[in-house]
Amino acid sequence: MTGPASWPTRTHVWAHPVDAEHLRAVRDDAARLGGDLTHLVLEVVAYAAEEAEALGRVGRCAVVVHDDGSVAVSDDGRGTETRRDDAGRVVRKPVMATRDVRFFGTDAVRLADGRPRQGMSVVAALSTWLRHSNHRAEGSWTQEYRHGLPVDELTEVPPTGRTGTAVRFLPDPALVPDLRFDEALLADPWLEVRVRRSGPA
Numbered sequence: 001m002t003g004p005a006s007w008p009t010r011t012h013v014w015a016h017p018v019d020a021e022h023l024r025a026v027r028d029d030a031a032r033l034g035g036d037l038t039h040l041v042l043e044v045v046a047y048a049a050e051e052a053e054a055l056g057r058v059g060r061c062a063v064v065v066h067d068d069g070s071v072a073v074s075d076d077g078r079g080t081e082t083r084r085d086d087a088g089r090v091v092r093k094p095v096m097a098t099r100d101v102r103f104f105g106t107d108a109v110r111l112a113d114g115r116p117r118q119g120m121s122v123v124a125a126l127s128t129w130l131r132h133s134n135h136r137a138e139g140s141w142t143q144e145y146r147h148g149l150p151v152d153e154l155t156e157v158p159p160t161g162r163t164g165t166a167v168r169f170l171p172d173p174a175l176v177p178d179l180r181f182d183e184a185l186l187a188d189p190w191l192e193v194r195v196r197r198s199g200p201a
Contacts, residue, residue: 035115129146
């Protein structure tokens with residue numbers, strides 16, 4: 001028998017797809033854990049850089065700042081890890097709704113803004129909404145979250161012919177009041193980062 005309960009934990013616990021207590025704790029400590037828009041973008045880009053390094057080549061990452069205040073970040077990696085359990089159900093690694101076990105409660109690496117890296121769940125918890133799409137060789141899926149909590153099921157979408165992860169999020173201004181964005185801090189040796197600004201989509 002194989003399933004989430006037996007899958008090894010490397011970054012997130014597969015068997016617990018939603019950790020509401022963790023998400024609430026992030027919101028309660030928003031000023032320290034999130035800080036500002038630049039930090040949230042850095043948290044997302046850190047995964048793209050990590051993926052590129054794992055593949056042993058410089059990856060591509062696109063950051064789009066929309067007029068509605070949302071930010072979209074996409075990369076050309078392998079896509080968020082997604083598996084099927086014994087019943088054939090699709091299970092995606094719960095990166096948005098649970099903590100990254102490598103960081104919380106440890107001396108995490110510092111991101112370019114000097115703040116410790118905490119993981120993607122911080123971005124999700126501090127966002128009014130977040131859409132997470134991943135494209136892998138075996139399929140593509142998308143899901144929406146509100147303050148880190150999924151509002152719908154993981155939904156299969158038509159393949160794009162490429163692999164990678166795309167995250168678009170709208171920071172909650174009550175939790176992230178500083179919406180200034182310093183794109184200069186996105187420079188990373190493992191990524192070719194392109195930033196542009198766009199109207200509402």
